[in-house]
Amino acid sequence: MSAVGLNAGLPATLEGWLALLEQRHGQRIELGLERVRKVKDAMAVSSDAVVITVGGTNGKGSCCAMLEGILLAAGYRVGCYTSPHLIRYNERVRIDGQDASDAQLVAGFEAVEAVRGDTPLTYFEHGTLAAWAVFAAVRLDVIILEVGLGGRLDAVNLFDADCSIVTSVAMDHMDFLGDTREAIGFEKAGIFRAGRAAVCGDPQPPASLVEHALTIGAELWISGRDFGFGGDRQQWGYWRYAEPPAQGPLVKRGGLAYPALRGTNQLLNASAVITALECLRTRLPVSMQHLRQGLMLVEVPGRFQVLPGRPAVVLDVAHNPQAAGVLAENLGSMGFYPETWAVLGMLADKDVEGVCALMAGRVDHWLLADLPGPRGLAAESLVGRLRAAGGKGDMHCFSSPAEAFAAAQKAAQEGDRIVVFGSFLTVADVLAAIKAARHR
Template identity: 35%
Template sequence: MTYQQTLHWMFERLPMFQRQGASAFKKNLDNIILLCDRLGNPQMAYKTIHVGGTNGKGSTSHMLASVLQEQGYKTGLHTSPHLKDFRERIRIDGQLAYESFVVQFIEQHKAFIAQNQLSFFELTVGMAFQYFKEQKVDIAVIEVGLGGRLDSTNIITPILSVITNIGLDHTAILGDTLEEIALEKAGIIKANIPVVIGERQHQTTCVFDAKAKGVEAKISYASDFDYPELESELKGSYQHKNKKTVQRAVEVLNENTALSISKEALIKGVEKVITNTGLLGRWQVIQESSPKIVCDTGHNKEGLAYVMNQLAEERYKELHIVLGVVSDKDLNSVLPLFPKHAIYYFSKPDVPRGLNSDELQQKAAAFNLKGKKFKKISEAFEAAKKAANAEDLIFIGGSTFVVAEII
């Protein structure tokens, strides 16, 4: 098969949470253990850092990888979902995995994958572990896909665990209270392995403290420390908390592991994160002016609150918002965050989980968010560009898939 044929087989045959929702999530680690046993447990061939949380785990993972690269370590990075190219999920020093590796991996294990009904995420985690082993990385930053305790990435024994924060997202799977969700996220805390929590939150601190104490893991909260504000290619005031988390993580790595990371590597790594790792979609300015166009992948209540606060700091004559969401999103908690004065362009992301534009428009109207509906995100975007004046601002968001279709 060619690379494109391989991707088609993967997308069509394997259940994928990002596209299908909860039906693709498996509540056990049986398959990933089976796959990694078949591969000879490649995840044990190098050091790892495990990063979970509700919001900011992607940005934090990329920043940590960038810092490690600046220090000179050959650094693997596994994140999800991807925006444009599947191989965004598997990088080394910012370079996407080879297409030939993806093709060969699927050809070699195709029958096994089908026979054992592996999910898309289970497959990609095992693929990443194997690629990092073959390429002989020094260390890999592994982002949790969903939750923590039962996430496929949770078979690693890292040198550091990081949990950015806790918010109400994926409640049908993880629980409908912050405490329940925190308990699932705390599943990545390992015995005698230090853990950094990005934000001290009233409802979740006792959960993390109890789990850390139970497994004798040294715990610290980045929000308890004062750090200088670091410059970064990642714009958006909401990145402040992620940068603090990275700064604390680097301190803990220097204090508790054999890694040695200089202040210079920390500063340069945070500053050059996009250059070093290719991260996309975080307050990404697509066009600087005439009109200014910005997109962001924030999609849950907490993430969108940060993004809307950032949007409120912008100056413009008229605000145009291209908006799409997935069908399992709690719109009653999300839609009130959006500004009522904006002109909206509603559309359905091109995935099975996408919410129909008719329903989105009706739901939005209940919160005084008014605008037109479009069949495709691209059509909504073109309409916004046609309507916008040079002094206006166009924002694109509501879902990772909306951003992916634009960039």
């Protein structure tokens, strides 16, 4: 442990640091960059790595994983910062595809604390600066940063990106980002930088996003206009114009295997990722073989993750209507299952009715779970809202997602399907229970 930690009586373990940060700042979301910029400047920690920032409503984690997989396959040293985690905090900070060690994270937290003074930081802000300190301590070629919330005022946006990706723009976090797609699109576009590539994976972006990119002079690439994809059941192909908007000759990349990530929306994510890498090709050249390898091997726990065995178990962190719509579509393409059992737990500040309405037609039995914390919604409250959204079939309440999942396992037949969704907390609790059961 460093002298800073010893002299200040700070925690010696990662668990202690996380507990301290949770206690220190009760308000978990506090948008604004003034405080965190002050601490970042005091840290005076820099990196020569290429920076790619990924924002958007849905698909951020998938895009980060694809970028990481492709760049690792190409032999680059890669740092990747994502949130939230499912099981262990270490998942948020990866170096060369491996979770950062407790010691590395503790050193990062200490580096922030050494210069913070009396400036208050949220849990996420402290963690973001600590992740940057961890990356700066290692010689990396590229750093991938996932936006936590919004973009313009998110702590990740303190770091200037050489290329930015906005995956999609949909209604979520409306208390913080605004109650229209235009307002949310403006916040997402805040990660774009003048004179640098800005990739939009949403084929119908809000006008506010496009206007902001034009106003600051970003090089805006829009899915369906400047780049896109097509294919059949065996393979797919990518295309882009030489430069945006839809100018110059077409560049094509054919014979691509489908990404290992399941879901009909993954080609939207994959084509945005390839566009970003095409824009960075002079600094981070990637061969077609590396591209294929990275896409074929990529994994993201909790994103339409289908576990082996019977009954079939699907884990998806879908927690807003856009993600729920994609989940419902993906379930429809899985084939026939006599009965579908849903384990659902949600946060109270989400569009519960919107999510439930899109999933109502795919579920026969509902196992509703309480979620912890001030934002957690009680299972009893879910019943009425689920019914109002068109949910049918039997509904049962449980004190935790793990308890609800155990009940689903007992009730489901071998040929049935169990779907766990609604929140990262829901999927994390079930994954932890599955892991514990395997080690008994």
